[in-house]
Amino acid sequence: xxxxxxxxxxxxxxxxxxxxxxxxxxxxxxxxxxxxxxxxxxxxxxxxxxxxxxxxxxxxxxxxxxxxxxxxxxxxxxxxxxxxxxxxxxxxxxxxxxxxxxxxxxxxxxxxxxxxxxxxxx
Ligand code: 5GP
Numbered sequence: 001x002x003x004x005x006x007x008x009x010x011x012x013x014x015x016x017x018x019x020x021x022x023x024x025x026x027x028x029x030x031x032x033x034x035x036x037x038x039x040x041x042x043x044x045x046x047x048x049x050x051x052x053x054x055x056x057x058x059x060x061x062x063x064x065x066x067x068x069x070x071x072x073x074x075x076x077x078x079x080x081x082x083x084x085x086x087x088x089x090x091x092x093x094x095x096x097x098x099x100x101x102x103x104x105x106x107x108x109x110x111x112x113x114x115x116x117x118x119x120x121x122x
Contacts, residue, residue, distance in 0.1 A: 003049040009102035013047060023075045027067030030075045030107075039110025040079055040086075044072045051101045052092040072105050081109035087116075 004010075012019045012031065019031035022042055033041040046068040050056035057065065076086050086109035091098040 001051070003051055003055075004101055005049060007100055007102050009043075009045050009100050009104060010049070013045065013102075023071065023078060025067070025071055027064055028071035030071065033106065037106075038108040038113065040081055040107065042075060042079065042107040043104045044068070044075055044107065045102055045104045050103045052098060052103050053090045054092050056103045072107065076107050076109070079107075079109065081107065085109070085113075087113050 008017070011017045013029060019029075021029065021031045023030040023044075026047065028044055028046055030042050030044040033043050046056060046060065046064060048056075048060060048064055050060055056068075060068075072088060076082050076088075086107055089106045089108070090103065
């Protein structure tokens with residue numbers, strides 16, 4: 001499937017719609033999630049047309065992959081989350097309920113975050 005450049009994060013990257021930005025460099029943009037699930041809930045997106053973690057790790061140049069992941073760590077430190085702890089999460093595809101088809105890493109912090117996943121029912 002081709003990258004859809006009308007997705008909401010592509011539009012944020014182009015400055016067409018506003019976002020509460022917390023960090024930007026040549027590789028990444030970070031901004032607050034519009035519907036926060038934790039006291040701190042930040043999204044970090046790469047500056048490139050990649051739908052998800054799968055597309056990004058298969059097709060992005062090494063410099064962008066390195067720069068993007070360094071930005072994620074930098075943002076977590078910048079907002080003071082590194083000391084007490086934080087969780088990062090990236091949804092890819094239908095089973096993970098990915099809503100926006102531009103790779104984004106969620107950073108959650110600011111409270112005890114509970115178990116990683118809802119326990120499986122058998
Ligand atoms: P996903 O389920 O794709 O991993 O997460 C998408 C995230 O994007 C959700 O947490 C949702 O609240 C957030 N989101 C959706 N639309 C917007 C928007 O227009 N602005 C911001 N800042 N976040 C958004």
